[in-house]
Amino acid sequence: MKVREMMERFGLTAATGGKGLDREVKGGYCGDLLSEVMASAPQGCVWLTVQGHQNIVAVAVLREMAAVILTGNRRPDEETLRKADQEGIPILIWPQSAYDLAGRLYESGVGKPAAG
Amino acid sequence: MASLQKSFPIVARDFVHAGEASIHVQSILKAMRMDPALIRRIAICCYEGEMNAVIHGGNGQILLAIEADQLNLAINDDGPGIEDIERAMQPGYSTASEEAREMGFGAGMGLTNMKNNADAIHIDSAPGQGTRVTMRFALPSPAEGP
Structure with a gap:
């Protein structure tokens, strides 16, 4: 699933341009401690x-x-948006909790191990 | 791999430009077509080192040196230095400011991440004498032609 498809499907809005x-979403990660995210977030998440x-942009x-x-x-x-646009990283907004969105994404197959 | 030496400045407490040097290092390694898994390890170490210097250190620089069989990354700053290096290396231990913690830094994981991702790490520091962190990464030898 591409970022724009994910946005349409789950009703996410973009704060960046x-x-x-068109980046491919390959998984997901939740976290607010930067070193922890740096250590463990999967590529393409x-x-x-x-x-x-x-x-957060770096x-x-x-x-x-x-x-x-x-x-x-x-x-x-504002500085985050400027940097994100410069680096081509979309920043999206979700009104509810991380738990809520993570559940929906996982249920739709994002980052879910293939059954079998 | 061709040898290369580059340095990038670090400015203490400059959270606006923090991370840009690490992004620059990553782009250099990508342009060299280095193994993506190795680039990720180096990027983690570079970022953590850069942020440590921004959060705790004084002004300093990142030195990147690539040789045939190894890559060396040195992060030097002329800040207050580390009082107890052994304690600083313990996961979860941090002396980060409230400002840094509010931004999601100061989890006490930076040096642990560096230790876990570098092939070797050495910290040279003392109170009032700044900090020099050097990390080494082994590079795969190029395939031998016939």
Whole structure:
């Protein structure tokens, strides 16, 4: 599933411009401690977090993430948006909790091990 | 692999530009077509080292040195230095400021991440004498032609 398909399917809105929406979503990760996310987030994942400051962009670039999703209706800082647009990392907004969205994504097959 | 040496400045408490040096290092390694798994390990170490210097250290620099069979990453800063290196290496131990913790840093995982991802790590530091963290990564030898 591409980022733009995920947005349409789950009703996510983009805070950034249109860059990076064709990235492939290969998994998901939830976390608000940057070192923990740095250590464990899978490549190509969407990262669900409450952190909206500029340093999330470097983590997303270095872990080669598909997108960052701010949960709980949090808004990213202006500097975060500027950096994210520059690096082509979409920043998306989700009004409800990380738990809620993570459940929906997993149920739809994102990051779910193949049955069998 | 061709040899290469580059340095990138780090500015203390500059959270606006923090991480950019690590992104630059990553892009250099990608352009060299280094193994993606190895790039990820180096990127983790570089980022954690850079953030440690931004959060705790003074001004400093990242030195990247690539040789035929190894890559060395040094993160030097002229900050206050580390009082107890052994304690600093313990997972979960952190002296990060409240400001840094609110941003999701200061989990006490930085040095642990570096230790887990580098082939070798050495920390040279003392109170008032800054900190020099050096990490080594073995590079796979190029395939031998006939």
